[in-house]
Amino acid sequence: MANATKEVKFLEVKINDAARSVSGTFGNGLKAFIEWDKLSDEMKLSAGLLGLSNKIRDTGANFAKEKKYDEAHDAMIATIKSIYNNQWNRNGSGPGVSLKDLAMALAEIQKATLEWAVAAVDKADDAMRKKWADHANCCNHRPLQS
Numbered sequence: 001m002a003n004a005t006k007e008v009k010f011l012e013v014k015i016n017d018a019a020r021s022v023s024g025t026f027g028n029g030l031k032a033f034i035e036w037d038k039l040s041d042e043m044k045l046s047a048g049l050l051g052l053s054n055k056i057r058d059t060g061a062n063f064a065k066e067k068k069y070d071e072a073h074d075a076m077i078a079t080i081k082s083i084y085n086n087q088w089n090r091n092g093s094g095p096g097v098s099l100k101d102l103a104m105a106l107a108e109i110q111k112a113t114l115e116w117a118v119a120a121v122d123k124a125d126d127a128m129r130k131k132w133a134d135h136a137n138c139c140n141h142r143p144l145q146s
Contacts, residue, residue: 099129
């Protein structure tokens, strides 16, 4: 059997919350590193706003191809609410499952509006979100990625 070679990423970027830093490692071993605490307040503000801008843009971009404006708006509102609730990755229902996906599945299961489902998911605790996501996955409703 031939040895399979693992493709090396050109660049891998990691966030270290505990160290309050971001590191970048290139495929050839070169590294770059930045520490949050060494940034000026002005630079922290700029970096934070850029992060928020990218987060919101990425949320809306998921709907651009099919020009689903209402769905994009709902997803942006859900993302903003999640950020206000200190949930950057919207992982309340499990790794990789967005509150938007969970709300869409809940609306389908309950035969309710997306607006109702977004409000319900927003108010639910992590245990309830996980229960809903598990139900949606096991019962062949909208598939949720985890």
